[in-house]
Amino acid sequence: MATKTHSEEHHHDHEEPHIVGNSVYIIVWVALMILTGITVWVARHNFGVFNIVVALGIASIKASIVALFFMHLKYEDKLTWTFALYPLFLLALLIGLTASDVFYRLSP
Amino acid sequence: MEEIAMEDTHSHGHQIDPKVEYSAAKFGMWLFLGTEILLFGGLFAAYAIFRAKYAELFHEQHKELDVTLGAINTVVLIFSSLTMAMGVSAIQRGKRNLLSILLVITILCGIAFGVNKYFEYGAKFEHHLTPGTSIFFALYFMMTGLHMLHVFAGITILTVLLVLNLKGKFSANYNTPIEVGGLYWHLVDLIWIYLFPLLYLIS
Amino acid sequence: MANHTIAETLYVPYLDEKGILSWLLSTDHKRIGIMYLISISTSFLIAGISSLLMRLELIAPGKTIVDAHQYNVLFTFHGTVMVFFFIVPGLAASLGNFLIPLMIGARDVAFPKLNLGSYWLYLLGATILLISLLKPADTGWTFYTPYSIKTGTDVILLTTGIFILGMSSILTGLNFIVTIHKLRAPGMTWHRLNLFVWASYATAILQLLATPVVGITLLLLIMERVFGIGFFDPAKGGDPILFQNFFWFYSHPAVYIMILPAFGVISEIIPVFSRKPIFGYKAMAYSLLAIALISFLVWAHHMFVSGMSEVAATIFSFLTMLVAIPTAIKVFNWTATLYKGSIQLHSAMLYALSLIFLFTIGGLTGVFLGSLAVDVHLHDTYFVVAHMHYVMIGGTVMGFFGALHFWYPKMFGKMFNEKVAKVAWALIFIGFNVTFFPQFILGTLGMPRRYADYPPEFHSLHELSTIGSLILGIGVFIMTVNLLRGLTNGEKAPENPYNSVSLEWQVPSPPPHENFEKIPVVTDYPYVYGKKNTQEG
Known part of the structure; x- marks a missing residue:
């Protein structure tokens, strides 16, 4: 989670921009490349239902890495975290509750 | 409520404290990224439902897509994210010329992505695969098309930032637009990270 | 309370600059608020006239003034304009823009240029809507597939206009969230915010x-109509009910976009005219957030008879009941605020009291409709029409009119004629109930919505409803004239005519361009009335 947290009531001491070293970025990039390679490799083999699980799992890891480091989410306050995660929750709701209609409709 | 003199400048113009401005701009962009995720959300929801419903069709038709081109575009886009992130660090250290170079590379990556996509779409149309062909291709064109629009928007933003940087607007002290514009560019990357396996790698 | 030390030095009211461009290019949140106010009021009046035409058609069975297709166009126009051009941007954009910075002690919103951009997007959307009237859509404001795919009317243009309005709405929301988080004055903690700010x-x-x-x-x-992508077309393997799921994922929360600002408005009006602190401030604040969060969970109660799955319908029926809880907390707290207060029946207060009364009817009939079994009988009847109007007119519009009368002196620096305002209120209140109460009965008897004609046995109730709508129309007309006359003929308004302790009343009327000469330091919440002078906790 965020390394720096700011209490809501003290919104006037704002954070300085956090400068991340290029070495961190290079490591992150290498990791992203390796993960991309793994995704492509996995897709060429049949693991049944695990294919989609692995594909989405890896995509989520990659997305998290991009958000945490490239987008500096790691260094953001709780407020930013809240508004970064809440849309994902709503997305899950949209997919989940719509599916609860569509799939129970198809196979009662 | 008491009113106490707080500010020396109370004339016209709404000078906001630069630190507040920085934090507000960044927060505002995060909020905007949330709306973008939900804009794509409708497509992701439709994808989830139709893929579960027509697993066979998705598997068959995804073979029409070129995994190599998709993979190249993934590499290109992730690389552009890297250069963007390094650009932000560069200007935060005051290295204006380095930022210009990195922005140019990022923009070129974006254009390369677009060119790649242009050939990909062209090949599909040649084979008479259009948005009306099937649910799968409808999803393919809608998702990649909407994403492509965001790539174009990103390229436009970065080009404006490049011009401003060449004019010397940014420095170690003031670089909020670079960081905020960068956030937008990373979102384009984020969404592609999901689109690639969902569309090109269905097994 | 404020030391009245303002107004000495170089006070220039925000209204002073003249010329249309000084408005259209202004980034002053107050001017943008007023521009929204003019735009939404115009939309409201135009869409109101279209509803009067519909009621006239329904005064007797058979064709009276329009045919069936024209009727379809009328209710589509009425619904679209009322929903997307009046009530969704409505109170949030007009009052929100005007009041939020004043209430939190800021000079403007966080992104003033973006704010003006939002307004331009609104104008662009409105222009596109007007162009679409060359071949006006007949789908109803919900654009349900598959009809909206097939109809020959101009659905694409209209939905494009609404898409652009959506962008306007998103950017306004974004601006307000950042403003409220980042630009509060020193000492303005979350628990010292006006409830209107919480609602916003x-x-x-x-x-x-x-x-x-x-x-x-x-x-x-749009893509379906242009490329035939088939998401909503069963012939291509699509699912028309998917459209409804997606549509209501927005449009149910949108109901709260419409009503929450009105809740905020009357939470400001009632303490001032009861001379009492608002009852249960924190419960009020958090119930607003709770309504916003729960509103995402209930969308499919609009779809119980659309052929959706029964499992999902049961889940959604249950979840719908949850919304009633925070809403009931609010009604209870408003009532408790009135209890033993020294009530002054100012016109704004009359509208606020009307809201409590009418919204309660609207809300409770909503519970009927949210109950799965009852809804099967009442769905798509006039019961729904009546319920919706009790919530939207009885709730939002009463809040809107209340706000107009309440903040009028602050906005324009003038007073309107209070006696005429009361007469207009009485006509509106009576007219509204005569129009819509019979519709509950009509619906229960089985009169379906969206028909230009009906069997003779419904004649008398329809006739009554039409008479009511004319009274309502006259009331709105008198109110409008009264408020417009106040602009030119009204007395000059004092800085704080109601002795409110809220921050926006501590600046001159109308406020200067920069709002505050000096940014205030806030020491208490804005409902300190009566003996108890501080907020506990």
């Missing part, structure tokens, strides 16, 4: 995060 915050979250989904839905509808 909850609304803004909905605007920000629900609107994109309707955006993509309308985009998919």
Whole structure:
């Protein structure tokens, strides 16, 4: 989670921009490349239902890495975290509750 | 409520404290990224439902897509994210010329992505695969098309930032637009990270 | 309380600059608020006239003034304009813009230029709507597939206009959230915010995060018509009910985008005219957020008879009941605030009291409709029409009119004629009930909505409803004339005519361009009335 947290009531001491070293970025990039390679490799083999699980799992890891480091989410306050995660929750709701209609409709 | 003199400048113009401005701009962009995720959300929801419903069709038709081109575009886009992130660090250290170079590379990556996509779409149309062909291709064109629009928007933003940087607007002290514009560019990357396996790698 | 030390030095009211461009290019949140106010009021009056035409058609069975297709066009126009051009941007954009910075002690919103951009987007959307009237759509404001795919009318243009309005709405919401988080004056903690600000915050979250989904839905509808992508077309393996799921994912939270600002408004009016602190401030604040959060969970109660799955319908029926809890907390707290207060029946207060009364009817009939079994009988009847109007007119519009009368002196620096305002209120209140109460009965008897004709046995109730709508129309007309006359003929308004302790009343009327000469330091919440002078906790 965020390394720096700011209490809501003290919104006037704002954070300085956090400068991340290029070495961190290079490591992150290498990791992203390796993960991309793994995704492509996995897709060429049949693991049944695990294919989609692995594909989405890896995509989520990659997305998290991009958000945490490239987008500096790691260094953001709780407020930013809240508004970064809440849309994902709503997305899950949209997919989940719509599916609860569509799939129970198809196979009662 | 008491009113106490707080500010020396109370004339016209709404000078906001630069630190507040920085934090507000960044927060505002995060909020905007949330709306973008939900804009794509409708497509992701439709994808989830139709893929579960027509697993066979998705598997068959995804073979029409070129995994190599998709993979190249993934590499290109992730690389552009890297250069963007390094650009932000560069200007935060005051290295204006380095930022210009990195922005140019990022923009070129974006254009390369677009060119790649242009050939990909062209090949599909040649084979008479259009948005009306099937649910799968409808999803393919809608998702990649909407994403492509965001790539174009990103390229436009970065080009404006490049011009401003060449004019010397940014420095170690003031670089909020670079960081905020960068956030937008990373979102384009984020969404592609999901689109690639969902569309090109269905097994 | 404020030391009245303002107004000495170089006070220039924000209204002073003249010329249309000084408005259209202004980034002053107050001017943008007023421009929204003019735009939404115009939309409201035009859409109101279209509803009077519909009621005239329904005064007797058979064709009276319009044919069936024209009737379809009328209710589509009425619904679209009322929903997307009046009530969704409505109170949030007009009052929110005017009041939020004043209430939190800021000079403007966080992104003033973006704010003006939002307004331009609104104008662009409105222009596109007007062009679409060359071949006006007949789908109803919900654009349900498959009809909206097939109809020959101009659905694409209209939905494009609404898509652009959606962008306007998103950017307004974004601006307000950032403003409320980042620009509060020193000492303005979350628990010292006006409840209107809390309501605007909850609304803004909905605007920000629900609107994109309707955006993509309308985009998919457009693509369906242009490319035949088939998402909503069963012939191509698509699912028409998917459209409804997506549409209501936005449009149910949108109901709260419409009503929450009105809740905020009357939470400001009632303490001032009861001379009592608002009862249960924190419960009020958090129930607003709770409504916003729960509103995302209940969308499918609009779809119980659409052929959706029964499992999902049961889940959604249960979840719908949850919304009643925070809403009931609010009604209870308003009533408790009135209890033993020294009530002054100012016209704004009359509208606020009307809201409590009428919204309660609207809300409770909503519970009927949210109950799965009852809804099967009442769905798509006039019961729904009546319920919706009790919530939207009885709730939002009463809040809107209340706000107009309440903040009028602050906005324009003038007073309106209070006696005429009361007469107009009485006509509106009576006219509204005579129009819509019979519709509950009509619906229960089985009169379906959206028909230009009906069997003779419904004649007398329809006739009554039409008479009511004319009274309502006359009331709104008198109110409008009274408020407009106040602009030119009204007395000069004092800085704080109601002795409110809220921050926006501590600046001159109308406020200067920069709002505050000096940014205030806030020491208490804005409902310190009567003996108890501080907020506990």
